[in-house]
Amino acid sequence: xxxxxxxxxxxxxxxxxxxxxxxxxxxxxxxxxxxxxxxxxxxxxxxxxxxxxxxxxxxxxxxxxxxxxxxxxxxxxxxxxxxxxxxxxxxxxxxxxxxxxxxxxxxxxxxxxxxxxxx
Amino acid sequence: xxxxxxxxxxxxxxxxxxxxxxxxxxxxxxxxxxxxxxxxxxxxxxxxxxxxxxxxxxxxxxxxxxxxxxxxxxxxxxxxxxxxxxxxxxxxxxxxxxxxxxxxxxx
Numbered sequence: 001x002x003x004x005x006x007x008x009x010x011x012x013x014x015x016x017x018x019x020x021x022x023x024x025x026x027x028x029x030x031x032x033x034x035x036x037x038x039x040x041x042x043x044x045x046x047x048x049x050x051x052x053x054x055x056x057x058x059x060x061x062x063x064x065x066x067x068x069x070x071x072x073x074x075x076x077x078x079x080x081x082x083x084x085x086x087x088x089x090x091x092x093x094x095x096x097x098x099x100x101x102x103x104x105x106x107x108x109x110x111x112x113x114x115x116x117x118x119x
Numbered sequence: 120x121x122x123x124x125x126x127x128x129x130x131x132x133x134x135x136x137x138x139x140x141x142x143x144x145x146x147x148x149x150x151x152x153x154x155x156x157x158x159x160x161x162x163x164x165x166x167x168x169x170x171x172x173x174x175x176x177x178x179x180x181x182x183x184x185x186x187x188x189x190x191x192x193x194x195x196x197x198x199x200x201x202x203x204x205x206x207x208x209x210x211x212x213x214x215x216x217x218x219x220x221x222x223x224x225x226x
Contacts, residue, residue, distance in 0.1 A: 037215070047155075047163065047206055049215040062214045063120075096162055105153035105210055107174070109162040 002026035004036075004097050004110035011116045018084040018115060022097030029055050029075050035100040036080040038071065040093040041112075048093075052100065053080055087117045121145050121209050125218035131226040132197050140192040140221045142207035147187050151211035154183055154192045157220075158203045166205075167192060197223075 004024040012018060020038070027034055037052040051071040052060045061069050070083045080097060094114050098106035122145040132138045142152070150170035155163035165174045167183035170190055180195045194201055202225060207218040 039217075046219045047208070047217040049217065052213075052215075060213045064214075100210075103210065104151075105165060105168045105208065106155075106163075107165050107168075109164070112162050 002099060002108045004099060004108060006095055006097050006110045006113040008095060008113040008115050010114070011118060012087060014088045014117055014119055015086055016117075018082075018087050018091065018117075020082045020084075020095055020097075020113065020115075022080040022082075022110060024078050024080070024097070024099070024110075027099065028078070029053075029073055029080070031055055033102045035103070036073070037098050037100055037106060038080075038082045039096045039098060039106070040091075041096070042093045050095075051082060089117050091115065092117045120214055121148060121212065121216050123207050123209055123216050123218040125205075125207060125221045127221050128219065129222050129224055131224050133226050134197055134199055136197045137193065137195045138197055138223065140194075140205050140207075140223075142185075142190045142192070142218050144188045144190070144209055148209040148211035150186045151209055152183075152185070152190050153208045153210065154181075155206045155208065156201075156203045157206065163206060194223075199225075 008020045035054040038050040053071045068085045073080045094112040096112045099108040124143045152170045154167040157163040171183045182193045204220045204222045206220045
């Protein structure tokens with residue numbers, strides 16, 4: 001059974017760095033073809049893909065945010081991390097992690113973690 | 120970037136109706152399109168992948184069609200639990216992009 005769960009700080013101030021963790025089970029990121037991505041959704045708005053990381057450590061970023069994003073993984077602990085630097089109020093959103101396989105769709109999603117950026 | 124356009128933000132329907140949600144890609148994405156259903160307070164759930172394949176456990180009243188740039192999600196015999204928001208997504212190339220969503224509401 002595949003599960004993913006996001007965790008984050010809940011609230012942080014503008015200009016700080018947002019650190020998110022995706023803890024998963026039911027698959028391994030050392031398995032060929034496996035990948036995990038991050039997607040965010042401001043309240044009442046649509047979905048924005050942020051970044052993907054793959055079993056072979058290939059990483060892909062949304063160009064609109066690339067300079068601020070870093071995705072990484074710890075295969076031994078079944079976790080994927082996302083850092084977003086210099087946050088502002090526009091980064092307030094629910095952040096989801098989701099599993100992909102073989103560069104296809106997001107088959108499994110976490111429950112999401114709400115991040116609020118506020119002074 | 121490939122823009123996925125869902126031109127209808129809201130669609131009204133009745134239980135038992137058939138409704139079609141459309142999505143247009145700004146360039147050819149083949150059949151590398153997925154559809155997701157999202158209910159309030161929940162994460163998105165995969166419904167359709169590769170444009171027309173139903174994901175595991177999805178009722179057969181959900182049908183996906185299309186290729187290239189034009190895609191459709193059809194819900195036959197709409198049930199009350201289908202009242203949700205629906206998003207299309209292309210995974211043909213990076214950056215991955217989603218449509219803005221179509222919210223299905225009761226008439």
